Amino acid sequence: MTAPRTALPADIRLALLARQEIALIDLREEDAFAQAHPLFAANFPLSRLELEAWDRIPRRNTAIVVYDDDGSLTGRGVDVLERLGYLDVRVLKGGLDGWRAAGGEIFRDVNVPSKSFGELVESRVHTPSLPAPEVKALLDSGADLVVLDARRFEEYRTMSIPTGISVPGAELVLRAPLIAPDPATTIIVNCAGRTRSLIGTQSLRNAGLPNPVYALRNGTIGWTLAGQKLDHGQERSFPEADGEAVAQAKARARDVAYRAGVRWINPAELAVLAADRTRTTYRLDVRTPQEYADGHLQGFRSAPGGQLVQETDHSAPVRGARIVLFDTLSSRADMSASWLAQMGWEVLVLENVPADALSEVGPNRIHHPDPGHVTQISPDHLARLLEEGPVTLLDFAPSPAYRRGHIDGARFIIRVRLEQDLSPADVRGALVLTSPDGLLARFAAAEVASLTGKPPLVLEGGTQAWTAAGKSLANGTGAPLSAFDDVYRRPYEGTDNPASAMQAYLDWEFGLVEQLRRDGTHGFYVI
Structure with missing residues (x-):
């Protein structure tokens, strides 16, 4: 070879x-x-x-x-x-x-890349922030103040600042004036740590909102380290916007994007760019996941704007590629584009799209090769096998998902470690594979067969199909074959992180600007 x-x-x-x-x-x-x-x-x-x-x-x-x-x-x-x-x-x-x-x-x-850029923004333009005790004192006193949570709704629902309203980052310039129409109302923007609250706060300031706007210093981490209680399970979300609000947000966001060097194209021009085989063109829809599922353009993937700016390494891992954004209301694409441009991307916004072009429906689809032939079984078939026993059931879910819920008796394993962690002696009775939706299990089937000499069965639709069939899950660690070290435990997510880990994370963020200087490849600028 x-x-x-x-x-x-x-x-x-x-x-x-x-x-x-x-x-x-x-x-x-x-x-x-x-x-x-x-x-x-x-x-x-x-x-x-x-x-x-x-x-x-x-x-x-x-x-x-x-x-x-x-x-x-x-x-x-x-x-x-x-x-x-x-x-x-x-x-x-x-x-x-x-x-x-x-x-x-x-x-x-x-x-x-996004977190270090957020720190660079604060260092260059001195994005204002307030510490958690000061914000709590303002809330307790009944001050004219609103708290806007710039994270994904799912993160907000897990834990939030008391009275906080979910307004994911790309929605802020559109929704904040509706929530705080009085220019005297103070707006506090928060996330779990620093990046999205800093970028969200600076978005509102860049867009010229007349309100006093501050980031919650260090987000929910700072709130927790101050010994203050968070809310859990909240459902407050941003209001719908009317035509006047949409037009006002578009004008504000367009001005910011223009200053950042963003350009705008129509569908015919996009077709020319997409036909260029010498460049990668990411086509990303920055609207909410529900809007995307209700109807989107062919070839565009869902990447809600605030999260896109936070996760550029995931949504656009080809550095130097071209990014085209789309949004029916304009402001969310323009604001997201303004940040991507400052992060060194060639970024364009697609406009003048006819409504009937949004003909594709449903969430993001995974494009993947054919995993090859596998023998799939239904949840009822697996239930019968488990009753008759014995069954060796291997679960390829990410470890946090496995611990939250797995089929009773399933053993956690990491695909890349099959040779180290699975011995033929571990296999007793029927050999069945599962994963959250069954797809990763199908790709792992040939490797399991080669290693064990026994063609496995694959649960069709995976563990999701098992629960959809009304069958119960166990939780906890079970009897894993691989160590639970596949997924990074983020110090700023969840509700049970040690204070030392949260403080260490903040200390790390504070050092990112200096790391950027030493690295020297970023090409970031701040308007």
């Missing part, structure tokens, strides 16, 4: 500086990635590579460089990518250690 071609750290640095297209992808599981990686690396766990590559790297001749920390995954990663049709796949020479040895800066956590 021919050894894969390699790329030097200097090659990657030059591509980033020259704004050439490159996808630097880390094949490790998310937790290992979060501990150490280059600034513009994107996490593509080898376990899920077939499920993510086509949507996240849409152009088959994109320059791709893969790496891990010890070389154990790169050969397999190159093989998978080449089978998927990618033509220019190389391995980072020396892996992560090679990057370090060449003087490359190492970053921690996830969504680091």
